[in-house]
Amino acid sequence: xxxxxxxxRPVNQLKSKIAELRExxxxxxxxxxxxxxxxxxxxxxxxxxxxxxLGPWDRVQIAxxxxxxxxxxxxxxxxxxxxxxxxxxYYGDDEAIVSGIAKYHGLPVTVIGHQRGxxxxxxxxxxxxxxxxxxxRKALRLMKQAEKFNRPIICxxxxxxxxxxxxxxxxxxxxxxxxxxxEMAGLTVPVICIVIGEGASGGALxxxxxxxxxxxxxxxxxxxxxxxxxxxxxxxxxxxxxxADTMKITAPDLKELGVIDDIIPEVRGGAHRDLVEQTNLVDxxxxxxxxxxxxxxxxxxxxxxxxxxxKIGKFTFENDTIGLK
Numbered sequence: 001x002x003x004x005x006x007x008x009r010p011v012n013q014l015k016s017k018i019a020e021l022r023e024x025x026x027x028x029x030x031x032x033x034x035x036x037x038x039x040x041x042x043x044x045x046x047x048x049x050x051x052x053x054l055g056p057w058d059r060v061q062i063a064x065x066x067x068x069x070x071x072x073x074x075x076x077x078x079x080x081x082x083x084x085x086x087x088x089x090y091y092g093d094d095e096a097i098v099s100g101i102a103k104y105h106g107l108p109v110t111v112i113g114h115q116r117g118x119x120x121x122x123x124x125x126x127x128x129x130x131x132x133x134x135x136x137r138k139a140l141r142l143m144k145q146a147e148k149f150n151r152p153i154i155c156x157x158x159x160x161x162x163x164x165x166x167x168x169x170x171x172x173x174x175x176x177x178x179x180x181x182x183e184m185a186g187l188t189v190p191v192i193c194i195v196i197g198e199g200a201s202g203g204a205l206x207x208x209x210x211x212x213x214x215x216x217x218x219x220x221x222x223x224x225x226x227x228x229x230x231x232x233x234x235x236x237x238x239x240x241x242x243x244a245d246t247m248k249i250t251a252p253d254l255k256e257l258g259v260i261d262d263i264i265p266e267v268r269g270g271a272h273r274d275l276v277e278q279t280n281l282v283d284x285x286x287x288x289x290x291x292x293x294x295x296x297x298x299x300x301x302x303x304x305x306x307x308x309x310x311k312i313g314k315f316t317f318e319n320d321t322i323g324l325k
Contacts, residue, residue, distance in 0.1 A: 071113030
């Protein structure tokens with residue numbers, strides 16, 4: 001089965017068995033409805049057990065599902081009149097980042113997001129969703145344009161990280177990321193960021209500094225991937241599951257730490273199971289967030305962003321949990 005995850009194997013096996021029995025009843029004069037009903041009840045119970053007790057590594061696997069919705073998928077269902085803009089006006093265009101203007105519930109907005117491919121050909125074209133410096137400069141160009149025309153900015157985060165290759169470093173990868181962080185901190189329009197899949201390192205943060213940071217239930221967001229952390233800590237990338245369990249990279253952990261503002265629920269089994277329903281869930285949270293931020297003036301938006309990041313993080317001292325000030 002395409003994109004089958006290891007922990008879902010018992011569920012998929014049971015689904016296949018039910019499908020086989022249904023197909024058999026079509027071609028044979030046998031009533032198996034009671035057996036099918038029992039298996040369906042068993043399937044319901046099994047799914048509840050599995051999806052109600054997902055571990056960090058399970059969520060990482062869902063976030064990496066090949067059929068998981070991308071930025072362009074959400075743009076198609078959430079926005080109207082989307083007009084994509086290309087190029088950074090310095091070097092070229094980077095298809096690992098999609099950016100443009102659109103309307104959201106009739107309101108003009110700027111939309112920016114990482115974009116990976118659906119197949120090998122598209123992944124190569126989009127560099128597997130890992131931006132070059134020109135991608136971040138394109139994003140910043142659109143952000144400054146949004147500020148000029150007083151348009152809210154909505155960013156979708158989904159990347160394994162900024163491209164670490166020689167060409168990217170030659171063109172100023174680190175500077176491009178740092179410049180985005182500096183400029184985003186002072187934007188005078190609402191900035192809403194949504195982690196829809198993988199949010200790895202500065203490659204994600206470069207378009208992720210917002211007034212509100214939302215996160216899909218089965219996404220992950222961290223300074224480094226579990227494989228990278230395992231390789232650094234234990235010299236073995238194969239211990240990625242162990243790293244994921246200790247890194248606090250899931251939505252519930254990050255909500256508790258104050259890194260994100262809210263968790264967007266996913267349809268059972270992951271966002272890839274029902275794009276339309278998942279889009280409706282995203283829409284509810286995004287609309288509420290935008291309504292709240294639209295009440296602030298320019299100065300308040302900058303102050304709100306500053307206060308948000310100043311309060312992030314907790315540490316424990318003498319059995320007391322203290323928020324960083």
